[in-house]
Amino acid sequence: MMRKENSDFKTSFLSEAGSFMQNKDYFAYAELDDVACWVAVKGLDSDQEINSAELAVKGILEKFMEKPSISRRAIKKYLKNAQAIMQAQSLRVRLKASIVMVVSDYSKMIVAVAGNSRLYHFRNGTLTYKSTDQSLAQEIVNSRDRSLDISQHEERSNLLNYLGKPNDFTPFISKKMKLIDGDVLVLSTAGFWEDVSEIEMADALEETKDPEQYTDLLEEVLLSRQRKVVNNYTIAAIFVNKVYQETNKKKMKYIKMIAAALVVTLVVGGSTIFYQAKQAKKMAELTIEMKDHEKSGNLYFQDGNYDKALLEYSEGRNAAKKLKDPIHRNLLAKKLRITDLIINGDKSAEAGKFTEALEQYEKAKKEGKLIKNFGKEVTEQRIANMDTIVQIAETVKDGDLQFDAEDYNGALGNYQKARKKALAISFTGEPQIKTKIEETEAKIAELKKAQKELQAEGLEKNGDQSYARLDYEKAIESYTLAQEIYQETELIAKVLGLERKIMNANDKLNPTPQAATSDPSFEAALPMETGPASGEPSDAEVMKEGK
Numbered sequence: 001m002m003r004k005e006n007s008d009f010k011t012s013f014l015s016e017a018g019s020f021m022q023n024k025d026y027f028a029y030a031e032l033d034d035v036a037c038w039v040a041v042k043g044l045d046s047d048q049e050i051n052s053a054e055l056a057v058k059g060i061l062e063k064f065m066e067k068p069s070i071s072r073r074a075i076k077k078y079l080k081n082a083q084a085i086m087q088a089q090s091l092r093v094r095l096k097a098s099i100v101m102v103v104s105d106y107s108k109m110i111v112a113v114a115g116n117s118r119l120y121h122f123r124n125g126t127l128t129y130k131s132t133d134q135s136l137a138q139e140i141v142n143s144r145d146r147s148l149d150i151s152q153h154e155e156r157s158n159l160l161n162y163l164g165k166p167n168d169f170t171p172f173i174s175k176k177m178k179l180i181d182g183d184v185l186v187l188s189t190a191g192f193w194e195d196v197s198e199i200e201m202a203d204a205l206e207e208t209k210d211p212e213q214y215t216d217l218l219e220e221v222l223l224s225r226q227r228k229v230v231n232n233y234t235i236a237a238i239f240v241n242k243v244y245q246e247t248n249k250k251k252m253k254y255i256k257m258i259a260a261a262l263v264v265t266l267v268v269g270g271s272t273i274f275y276q277a278k279q280a281k282k283m284a285e286l287t288i289e290m291k292d293h294e295k296s297g298n299l300y301f302q303d304g305n306y307d308k309a310l311l312e313y314s315e316g317r318n319a320a321k322k323l324k325d326p327i328h329r330n331l332l333a334k335k336l337r338i339t340d341l342i343i344n345g346d347k348s349a350e351a352g353k354f355t356e357a358l359e360q361y362e363k364a365k366k367e368g369k370l371i372k373n374f375g376k377e378v379t380e381q382r383i384a385n386m387d388t389i390v391q392i393a394e395t396v397k398d399g400d401l402q403f404d405a406e407d408y409n410g411a412l413g414n415y416q417k418a419r420k421k422a423l424a425i426s427f428t429g430e431p432q433i434k435t436k437i438e439e440t441e442a443k444i445a446e447l448k449k450a451q452k453e454l455q456a457e458g459l460e461k462n463g464d465q466s467y468a469r470l471d472y473e474k475a476i477e478s479y480t481l482a483q484e485i486y487q488e489t490e491l492i493a494k495v496l497g498l499e500r501k502i503m504n505a506n507d508k509l510n511p512t513p514q515a516a517t518s519d520p521s522f523e524a525a526l527p528m529e530t531g532p533a534s535g536e537p538s539d540a541e542v543m544k545e546g547k
Contacts, residue, residue, distance in 0.1 A: 002033040007106040008241035009036065012211035014219055018191060018230035018327055021291065025189050025234040026053035030061050035068045037061060037078075037103045040117055040234050042189035044096035044162065052086060052095040056163050059085040060101060070105045072173050075112050079163070079171050086164040096164040099171075100131060100187050106244040108178050109185070114171035115162040118193055120186040121177070125205050127198050132172065134161040151194050183240040184214075191233030192218070195225050211237040223326065228372060230327055283323060290319035290328060294335075301339060301375070304426065306346075310339045331371060338364045338375045345382060350429040352393050358386055385425040392418045396433060403440060408447070412440045449489050456485035460498065467501070472509035476502055 009031065017023035024043035030036065039060050043053035059082035067074060078101075086095045098115025111119045113131045116138075121129035132138060137153035139160065150156050161170055184205060200221050208214040214237045222233060293316030300309035313336040320329035345360030365379040399414030415437045422430035463478030479502045486494040 003106040003244040004031060004033045004036070007244040009104075009106065010211050010239040010241060011038065011236065012215045013040075013187075013234065013236035014215050015234040016219075016232070016325065016327065018232050019228075020232060021287065022048070022051075023232050024051065024053055025191065025232045026051065026057045027187070027234050027236050028057045028061060029236075030065060032065070032068050035070055035103065035105050037064045037068075037101060038185075038187055038236060038238060039099065039101040040187040040189060040236055041100075041163070042098045042115070042117055042191070042232065042234070044098060044115075044159075045093050045164070047093050047095060049092075050089055050095065052089075052097045052164065055085055055089060055095065056082045056097045056099060060099075064103070070103050070108065070110055070176070072110060072175075075101070075103055075110055075173055076171075079112060079114065079173075080169075083163055083165075083169050087166075090164065094164060094166070096162050098159065098189065099163050102185060102187065102238075104179065106179075107246055108176045110174055110176055112171050112173045114165075114169070115159050116156065117187070117189050120188070120198065120201060122184040122186070122202060122205060123180065124182065125202055127202060129177065130198065131174075134172065135159050151197070156194070157190065179240050179243050181240065181242050183243075185238040185240070186218075187234070187236040187238075189232065189234040191231035192222060192235050194231070195227070196221050211239045214239075219326070223330075226370065286319050286323045287325075290316050290323060290325070290332075292316075293319060294328070294332060297332075297335065297339075301335075301378075304378075306339050306343045310336060310343065313339060334367060334371050335374060338368050338379075341367070342375065342378060342382070346428040349382075349386075349389050349427075350432065354386060354390055354393075357389075358383065361386075381425075385427070388421055388425050389427060389429075392421050392427060392429070392433075395421075396436070399436065399440075403436075403443075408440050408443045412437065412444065415440060452485050452489050453491070456482040456489070456491075456494070459485070460494075460501075463498075463501065463505075467505055467508075470508070472505040475505045476509065479505065 011029060011031075013027050013029075015023060015025045015027045025041065026043070027038075027040045029038040037060070039057045041053040041056045043051060045052050060078045063078045063081040064074075067077075069075075079099075082099070086097065089095055098117045099113065100117035100119050101112045102119060103110050103112075111131055113119070114134060116133040116135050118133070119129075119131040120127060133150060133156070135150070136155040136158040137150045140153070140155065141150055161168075163169070163171075186201060196218060201218065204214060204217045204221060208217055215235050218235050218237075222235075223230070293312045297309045297312030297316060300306070300312060313332050317329055317332035317336060320332055341360045341364035345357045345364065348354070348357035348360060361379045361382045364375055365383070368374040368376055368379065395414050395418040399411040399418065402408075402411035402414065415433055419430060419433045419437060421427075422433055459478045459482035463475045463482060466472070466475035466478060479498050483495055483498040483502070486492075486498065
């Protein structure tokens with residue numbers, strides 16, 4: 001009879017990067033037919049390429065699956081194997097890790113610790129056992145004051161022993177401890193136990209029925225602290241719903257079945273490792289995607305391009321959801337919300353709804369405090385500028401009234417005054433004011449053009465009158481002035497018409513000399529000169545007017 005089949009151990013775990021890009025924690029476990037092993041490790045080195053925690057866990061479990069046993073000697077070998085791997089892989093920096101592991105035959109357990117990763121053992125909702133840290137803080141507590149709280153002691157991370165230690169690696173390995181139905185085991189790294197007390201762990205147990213609920217609730221307690229920096233953290237809960245009941249007959253069968261179970265486990269283990277590698281690659285890609293979106297969003301936000309920032313934060317939050325990364329999911333959701341509030345505030349201000357705008361900015365400022373005062377400068381500046389925005393709106397309103405009354409110069413003055421203030425405070429409604437200025441300037445230019453046309457027409461009329469009076473010199477002068485204005489206003493047809501009039505007047509003023517002749521009949525026989533353009537007075541008319 002296999003021990004696993006006749007017991008009921010349920011496991012759930014969380015291992016998150018916290019505020020950091022990389023999660024240096026690692027947790028894994030193997031439940032074989034007759035013995036199981038759970039391992040939680042926190043990497044302590046700075047190597048960016050090798051995850052020392054993952055390396056240690058795999059070193060432990062590979063040796064465990066090779067020779068599964070609950071004996072203290074076997075557990076020591078598992079740890080030594082991980083220690084040898086860590087030292088062999090310490091090429092760039094010395095790999096270091098803090099480890100806690102539990103090995104159980106489904107009725108008893110042994111716990112091993114190197115560093116300050118911990119095991120908590122609850123029975124009937126009460127803490128009955130907690131592993132001892134191998135840290136200077138623990139030494140101080142043991143030797144001087146047992147009432148000190150290690151969780152916040154400044155020497156809690158000053159480890160006296162850890163995986164990867166060059167010499168005298170001496171992990172703690174407990175004696176066998178009996179388990180009973182209803183026991184709960186919690187393995188955790190320092191990122192968790194530094195912020196969640198044993199009392200809170202026990203209280204959370206009262207509200208949960210399974211390990212998934214329990215780990216989720218413990219994470220909520222941890223995140224409710226709202227630390228500016230959240231370290232990597234790992235929480236693994238094992239609910240011992242039913243332990244294996246020992247009999248002598250069962251012990252014999254147990255020994256015979258270990259070998260067969262091991263073969264199956266190795267096959268399954270190989271597939272599991274392959275699957276984990278694919279998952280790890282996918283998660284790494286999603287992490288990069290999430291960070292890129294957040295970085296782009298931050299840049300757009302700094303540049304005041306809030307629409308694009310909004311889009312980037314939304315994409316980043318979606319990536320965080322896929323990663324099941326609650327820290328970044330919440331962070332990006334808050335940035336998204338604050339950016340949206342600022343956009344809505346700006347729209348309200350542009351529409352003259354100043355009370356609504358102020359409410360949106362106040363909300364954005366308040367929510368920004370929860371994430372390191374995100375957007376504080378932007379929201380405070382907008383709140384401080386609200387009086388100026390009201391003045392801008394009133395000035396623009398005055399300009400609109402003047403524009404409707406065709407007082408374009410007055411309107412232009414008010415619009416320019418409003419735009420100057422808008423530019424000074426980077427008011428988002430400035431482009432609309434600029435458009436009003438351009439429309440008003442176009443109106444003024446249109447009127448000026450009409451005035452010039454009238455002026456040119458008057459000059460042209462004067463020229464015609466001078467021509468009629470045979471005062472060709474004066475006519476040319478008026479025609480030339482009128483022509484210059486038509487050129488300025490780009491009335492080409494008018495320019496050409498005046499050119500013909502000027503030529504005719506010139507011809508009259510400076511007639512072409514004729515060949516000398518004494519025959520009056522010859523002069524009478526000359527063709528009439530070409531008259532002015534249509535609408536211009538003919539020579540006959542001139543002669544008629546000259547009588």
